[in-house]
Amino acid sequence: MIKIHVAASQQYDVILNKGILSMTGMYVKDALGLQDDPITGKLKNKKICIVTDETVDPLYGRENQTLWRSLTLTGFEVHKYVFPGGEDSKNMETIEELLEFLAAKRFTRTDVLLALGGGIVGDVTGFAAATYLRGIEFIQVPTTLLAIVDSSVGGKTGVNLKAGKNLAGAFWQPSLVLFDSEFLDTLSYDIKLDGIAEAIKAGIIAEPLILDSIKMKRTLDDPDFLMNLASLAIEVKRKVVEEDERDNGSRQLLNLGHTLAHAIEKCSRYKISHGHAVAMGMKIVAIASDRLGWTVENCSEDILEILERFKFPLRCPYSAWELANAAMQDKKIRGGNITLVVPARIGKCRLKTISVNKLEPFISYGL
Template sequence: MDTIQITASKTYQVLTGQGLLCQAGKLISAALPGKARKLCIVADDTVDRLYSKALAESLLKAGYETVKFTFPPGEASKSLDTVSHLLEFLAESQLTRSDGIVALGGGITGDLAGFAAAVYLRGIDFVQVPTTLLAAVDSSVGGKTGVNLTSGKNLAGAFWQPSLVLFDIDTMKTLSYDLLLDGAAEAIKAGAIADKELFAYIQQAPRLDAPETIRHLSQRAIEIKRQVVEADERDTGVRQLLNFGHTIGHAIERCSDFSISHGHAVAIGMVICSRASLALEWSKEDCLRPILSSLKKFSFPLECPYTAQELTAAALNDKKRMGDKITLVVPLTLGNCTLKTIPVTQLEEFIKAGLS
């Protein structure tokens, strides 16, 4: 079992290994000593059928009482409406400030369960148990929680750190290759901003679905995220580098009505941003080639079906916009990105350069 400690407003561990789900009760009990006698498992209907029973049995053996809240899978559930139903369920189940939530699933589950934990009784403990590679390498770590509004993605939320993150690599066995790609995109993003050696690893790595590949990519991505979260927990400076590919990626998601998944959209967003930065001479070296090569190694689909005008209209609702300016993450050299703030009137020109 690998351990990475995150030291932010709350200090907690990220545990990665195989067979951790069956040990969850013991591991959670160690992270919440003398607390949380009742835990609410939050999962979507798909993950519930796969893993809730094993988790609940492990929690029962550790002396916990459990209740369970489930919801339909998909981006449509990442809403204030779902959070409202979850909060009512927590109250009806009589969870107190000494109890907690266990988010079992992907990023949608972790984001909305974490948001509920942040606001229920003004804050209760929660544990992240990611069952997708995307959630394991990105959303389960760092304390960003939230839901979508009609106007855009992740526009309502709170910073609320988990008490523990448990990543059982065995849960990757039930993922489709497309879902593994979502996580790989975020790992490649982490390499682009802080670890050029990751690109050399990818070129000689086994298949993406090999446990050793998953372990290496996840550990490097989590370690990089640890560094930026500890330096900038509230996302006012260096943590914004984690948004490489995301402004355009979120626009792609929205244009597709979320039929293009987050990781796939971010992969396309990184390519567009790297190509535009190279064309506009913002980059000091060609970062596009190694990023493209790594994405193609894992067989990412990289065609963007939308125009610069369509993407610009969607991106103007991005939460990184500040008045008439928007901040982009651009690669200077491989493994070294910077923040560049431009007027929103220049965004379409930037995206055009990245599409050509």
């Protein structure tokens, strides 16, 4: 078992273990500090809503399956809300429908949501939890490597607007994060790559040991390796979140490659997945930073080598103009400036603020 404690505004544990899904009820009960009814020996009048999508629901969300049984045996009154998967559902319409569902089921401030799925499910559930009755507790049960490595930890929640990605949201920390290594068995190679991209990002930012570990692997079939990789990446995020929870300073370093990744996702109408777009974004930023002399040590060759090792598709199909135009709605734009994350050397990145007028030339250097 791997257990990482996050000391943010709400303190919580991130627990990774094989078979942990069968113990979800117990872990949720303990995390929320709930007590059994002295007569029945079970929880009393405590609702939990599993929020999931149409892809994950048949795998783990049904009444006759492990998660539901664990919650029911613990004494929770279990409800479920399912929405279509994909970025097209990560919007205010889904949030409104979920909030109306909770109201119809008479959820109160003492009840809880449980996000069962990838990053989109986690973002939607967290945002709903932050806004329903001005805030109720929620649990993250990520089912993808990408979600456990990155989005399930740190308290960023939100949805997309037509203008761009994650433009509506809230900071709302979970009460617990649980990840079962058996989830890895259902993930395709490409979906695992999404998580690897975020792990590589964490290594470039602050932990070269991650990159050393990845360099020794040529396949992604070893669950112990992936669990260890996830724990190292979570530790990087934990330290940054504890230092700058509200994303006003050092937490921005976690956005390495993300300004361009979000632009790539938007240009592709979200046909290019987040992790694959992050890999493209990191490649562009690394090459441009080297060519402009912004790095202390040239990084692009090392970064390209590790991305190519796992056969990431790295050729960006969009022009510098298209990417710069798509990035104009990025959250990191303040006034006429945008803050980029650039590598100084492997294991050390820094923030570089430039005029938005210089973004297109910067991208051109990296393409």
